[in-house]
Amino acid sequence: MHTPITQLTAQSNIETGELIKSIELWNEAYRNGEPLVSDDLFDTYITELETRDPAHPLLTAITPSVTESLDYQHSTPMLSTDKVYTQEELGLWFDKVIKAAQTVGIQDPLVECSPKLDGLAGRLYLDGALVTRGSGTAGTDIRHLLQAGLKVLGDTSRELTGEIVVNREYFAENLSLHFANERSFISGMAGATNGLNQHFTKALQDGAVHLVSFADLTTKAAMPLSTLRGVAESVEEMQLTNNPYLLDGVVFAVVDPQVREIMGTASDHNRYEVAKKRKGETAETTITEITWQVGRDGKQNPVLTFEEVSLSGVNITRCTAHHAGNVLESGLGVGARVEIIRSGEVVPNLHAVCTPVEPSMPAQCACCGHELKWKAGGVARGFKPTYLVCHNSGCDSRKASRLLHHLDTIKVLNFGLKTVDRLVHGGFDHIESLYEMDKFDLVAMGFGEGQSTRLIESFNSVRNSPIDDNLVVASLGIDDLGRRAAKKLLKHFRLEEMPYLTIAQIAALEGFGETSGYTISMGLYQNKQLLEFLIHDAGLNIQHTQDEQPIEVAQDSYFKGLNVVFTGTCKLSRSEMGNHAASQGANVLKDISGKKADYLVCGAKVGAKKMQKATAAGVKVITQDEYFDLCGNGGY
Template sequence: MQNLMKTPTHLLTDEQLSQLMTYFNEQYRSGSPVVSDVTFDLIYMPVLKSRLPHHPLITKVQPEAVNVINDRYQHKTPMLSTLKAYEHDEIQSFVDRCQQAANELGMTEELLYRVSPKLDGLAASYIAADEKIYTRGDGKYGNDITHLYHNGLKLVGDSNSNNIGEITVLQSYFEEKLKGSFAHPRNFVAGLANSDNLNDAGKQALTDNAIHLVFFNAINCPHISAAELLTNLESYCEQAKQHSPYLTDGTVIEVVNGTVKKHMGNNEHHHHWQIAKKSVGEVADVRIKGIEWNVGRNKITPVLLIEPTRLSGAMIQRVTAHHAGNVNNLGLGEGALISITRSGEIIPKILGSIEAVKPSIPTHCPCCSLPVHWVNDAITCVNNDCSERQVSAIEYHFSVIGVDLFGRQTVRKLVENGYSSVESIYPLSTVDLLGCGFGVGQSENLFTEIQKAKTTPINDYLILASLGIHSLGRGSSKKMLKHVSLSTITTMTADQLQAIDGFGELTAKNITTAIETKAEQISFLCNTLNLVNSMKPMSVLNEEDNLPLSGLYITFTGKMEQNRSDMCSEAERFGAVVQSSVGRNTTYLVIGSNVGATKLNAAKAKGVIIITEAEYNNLIAA
């Protein structure tokens, strides 16, 4: 790992990057970090998000280190992470989503929001009946750390019922007695939790009652209206920080109404009814040295080249300006002085222009040299034969459907060798790939990924979203496929699409026009890939008797090719009762990979039918 740590991120392969990030996380969770939080969050994590957006460290709860000496515990309810936000408009969007949920439920009373400090410690679950404490772990299984309780861990809150909270150390105690020996309070706590042999400092801190498990519902905090929250957001965040005796890492905002919480639900990573407001980090004033104009699928994006500037722990040399309209409005160009910030896992952001210049915006595509077109605030190349547009489209397709190894440089080499469309890449053989200049190993790996893409079940909405049509992402694709199948989607008219909630007149017209131009590609993908009809058209679901899973009780277990949360939601929509564990009335146990023997034996003992993910997909497609 030492060699990988010394390697610049752009020289790491995807596999090496994944291995390194997993190693960093394991060391951090065990209390022995090998890189700082800033380095992990601000240097490595953005690269992982860009190159491997479906990596478990991004889509799922980041797992705690597992001490195999202690017992593992399956949480009755998954312990999830919290969605992060840095800007006021992100909190506004969160509030809007909560209000939309309330409207869908027909509620008329005003929603209230709980504003509490985000404690920077180790998430844990307390089981009252056994007086046991478990870490969050990977969100599903935690590690037994009851030894901390036996050695003096103080419970803050009601210890007579099951509860969840954060294990943390009093900030005043850490500053006075531990700061010289330990880098961070969280690392100190994590080290104690993952060791059966407590160090002297840990023993003393526990004896001094300085380490607490603070139950979240015991934190005294205000319940306020949306208007009050949005008007005085920074004030409430500062109050939460100042009133906490523990180190904080932001502010947690959640809707109070339990019915709204249940309706909004969660994904595998976080609850939708809760968000963490993080503070904007450092700000720097920098000079622009130049602008690169990168040709993408739907627009040409300006990237500012700035003087190398260290900001929030990372050396920044490039900042996106998002679109040509921004360049024009802010007067961005060589010599301009701008203010930028960077915080958490977000990319560097322009706060404003201090000294503007007369902007120079391309009139012709930097790649194919044909005239650009303005679409709202963006300039775009409309030449379908533009090689950079082709590269962007292919790279985007494979990224959305979850196929690895097809990064920008790899795709660019394919396009340079004449394979300029998605349809031209799927038939490639290892000989073809060798002919493009790839090595033997890389050619074999690329060929393997192509074959995997053909055989692995892929949800139809991902295939539709992978076409790269403007305003047709995953969510909009799901909405469309509730009303029409992917194989017949070219028959949908703009008027029919506009009738679906969420599609305006212009958007509906643009989407249906774009779909018509991609009819051949859609047909090809439907015939080439292992398509899963994730959304039965509503005409099929009008009557309960037609629900394909009506009356069935289903449990999912193991690692699935699809998103587990999506599969559960889909099964419920198709009439099934989804169970978290195998019971006497369970009809099917749907298994992925890495299934434990306990659940399989339980299913066999109860006479439950065990089927694979592929067999389940056939069941709902029947």
């Protein structure tokens, strides 16, 4: 007899493997803004895991996923790969390739197939930084893993993009008792901010953890598309067997650069490649209930509860149905038969509706009972009615979600939905009021002494650190104005100008249109007072994009276009030296091996051997004073 995990009260009865899987699942759902369980239940499971395995990487991985500092800007965005699940979907992609190829006169384009490694994507830069994909435009620098023994498989003389993975056999023998799977091992290692535990250190030292370059994969098979169509399934099967790493499918990619260019790039993926995911586990079940959770803008978000199914070893009873429009159009309601899929991703998804029913749409807000109105979706939905929205500005759920969004965005930790609910009930129900709250207010609302102190401390630590202006804008919770859009706007306008931007001014910028221009312009104007409060009266230390000085390259610089390596102790820090060299138009390399260096600039304490090696390799060795002399500003 299997007990549904979401109904367990005595979590101590649960197997460790299942405990870990539940936490991963819930954490992922929470991060996607669709919590599946209460904070309380989640916390109980975390506490249980802490007792059983204090060193478990999930315990460190869970907080960094929220606090993760995306501080390294990618040179070009790291895109993700679009996914297909069936041969039919793959066939449709093949059709698109043929169509694109024919426009450049190629009848039968070459397509290659390679294994899709299931780890953590990362890019190795020439300055030595190893950066996670992060948001796609910026990630976290985890170069310390290289020093700890992470092996790079591929050509490091240029920027290298690949996947961080662990050898399967090694994992099975040495790590499988401690980690749920290879993937959780890798993400735990990358997210361990308080130093690496013994398992990570040992695996790295044993040379079992690799960064595998996509460009240098040796098992690629390329063939004309006409041939591939007939044998795609067996090609896929071949790629999936005998690989030393965990895989979650294969990648098909167009080889011909001309065809690649024609197919181009969508916002977050290249159209010339597609991942065929290993068929995920699906299960059919019956919906027993639809519950509606209220989002920050009053949107009612449907969550399906269904008869328990087991997918990849996890018992699942709930998943999101995304939006009200989906419930209406798909005929979701109690008694509907649905197919749930869980493939690679941790979060289960509604895959298909087998037997629809008369949809049960709510008329009133799940929180305040206010009448609901339909709101149109974006371009992708063809502006069809998509969301059911509560417009009652006094709605407690709306207020709480809005506060939580603000706190999450400016990275104040320790405030969960439950905490914020209590604040709203305690009268701290708008963003401005949070900034006037002190410890005694929290105690008066019934929070414990210790928790009150922690909450205020995490609030103050954010106020005392520099905060990017784009976070302040994104924290307002305006539709179509997330962090990415805010960044773009702030490149052109100052924070203070935001409330006065016209639709035309916004629509004129790349990546915006009339519709988003309208939503953003209206939203900013409506939030004028709040924004002014955050700028002037909230005590935030805001860093303005417009104040950042672009690096101006000196025109007739001696070092323009030359490759320079810095070594030893210099007058300036290594990053300041790097910036200086960049301002001279030089490329800064991490060492003299690999890409050909022109100059080795030595500070104090440089070994004679290193200098000899450089001279032997034809690299000119100079002192830092000589460097500054050549730059024309000696005694910098």
